[in-house]
Amino acid sequence: MTTETHRYRFSASHRLHVPSLSETENNQLFGKCNNPFGHGHDYILSVTVGGEIDAQTGLIIRAAVLDELVRTHVLSLVSHRNLNRDVAHFREIVPTTENLASFIAGLLERAWPPELEARLARVHVQETDRNGFEVLVGVHRRRPVSNPETIVIHA
Amino acid sequence: MFVTRKAEFSASHVCRVPELSDAENRELYGEEANPNGHGHNYVLEVTLEGEPDPVTGMVLDLKRVKEILEEEVVEPMDHRFLNYEVTPFDRVVPTAANIAREIWRRLEKRFDDPQFRLERVRLYETSDLYVDVLAEDLAEKAALGEELAA
Numbered sequence: 088m089t090t091e092t093h094r095y096r097f098s099a100s101h102r103l104h105v106p107s108l109s110e111t112e113n114n115q116l117f118g119k120c121n122n123p124f125g126h127g128h129d130y131i132l133s134v135t136v137g138g139e140i141d142a143q144t145g146l147i148i149r150a151a152v153l154d155e156l157v158r159t160h161v162l163s164l165v166s167h168r169n170l171n172r173d174v175a176h177f178r179e180i181v182p183t184t185e186n187l188a189s190f191i192a193g194l195l196e197r198a199w200p201p202e203l204e205a206r207l208a209r210v211h212v213q214e215t216d217r218n219g220f221e222v223l224v225g226v227h228r229r230r231p232v233s234n235p236e237t238i239v240i241h242a
Numbered sequence: 243m244f245v246t247r248k249a250e251f252s253a254s255h256v257c258r259v260p261e262l263s264d265a266e267n268r269e270l271y272g273e274e275a276n277p278n279g280h281g282h283n284y285v286l287e288v289t290l291e292g293e294p295d296p297v298t299g300m301v302l303d304l305k306r307v308k309e310i311l312e313e314e315v316v317e318p319m320d321h322r323f324l325n326y327e328v329t330p331f332d333r334v335v336p337t338a339a340n341i342a343r344e345i346w347r348r349l350e351k352r353f354d355d356p357q358f359r360l361e362r363v364r365l366y367e368t369s370d371l372y373v374d375v376l377a378e379d380l381a382e383k384a385a386l387g388e389e390l391a392a
Binding site for chain 1: 257259269270271272334335336337338339340342343369370371372373374375376377378
């Protein structure tokens with residue numbers, strides 16, 4: 088089995104807040120991340136695709152194809168945005184990076200051209216150097232996470 | 243338990259299929275197809291799986307892993323032009339995926355030991371692109387069969 092991972096960067100702001108909870112509860116739950124005006128991160132998105140290496144070209148996927156998919160279906164929506172205000176999905180759902188990673192995985196799964204040999208295997212979103220969130224897609228969902236991103240630095 | 247050892251090498255390469263035109267190669271590989279080649283600082287992470295020996299407390303002697311990585315990868319590939327100096331890249335396009343697979347092939351036979359097995363070869367071509375070659379996972383195959391049957 089061979090997979091290939093490409094990294095992308097985007098900056099966005101968010102506020103972690105659940106409207107159905109009280110001010111105190113939100114504060115206890117989210118701490119600084121609940122600050123009313125929001126705050127931002129330089130997110131690092133890693134997209135992993137799995138598949139056969141083409142015998143002639145030596146490629147699993149053409150980088151330009153994946154770049155275009157990610158640019159059109161993900162980065163154009165989230166880059167330099169206020170996630171709570173600018174991304175419809177997060178009007179009702181709190182934009183934790185867990186939810187952001189699932190959202191991005193869903194966007195890519197839906198946009199994935201059926202004719203592509205390579206399959207989407209994993210989406211990893213690094214919020215800061217100290218925390219990253221990973222969603223496994225398709226058959227990889229059942230794979231034990233024995234291959235964490237090595238850039239996750241545990242402080 | 244997983245044990246990972248890292249190694250680095252710098253090498254140049256060019257990604258081109260000789261039978262294809264310049265335009266087709268550019269379409270496939272972008273700048274990687276520029277005819278005179280270019281270089282990368284490759285970073286290799288090799289992961290082995292095994293249980294620590296009850297006496298030594300080690301899965302295996304990391305010095306041995308270091309030596310094997312030196313002999314099989316660093317010595318033959320470091321400061322080389324892969325297409326011209328390292329087989330099989332005279333006939334196989336040295337994409338990150340093919341280099342990673344070749345490294346797997348070279349290491350697999352050196353880590354033939356009942357105490358541990360090669361679990362993963364991860365090759366970074368740049369900090370934004372890496373390839374993983376993973377041991378065939380029987381559980382995963384079974385899961386795939388299940389999914390296809392469903």
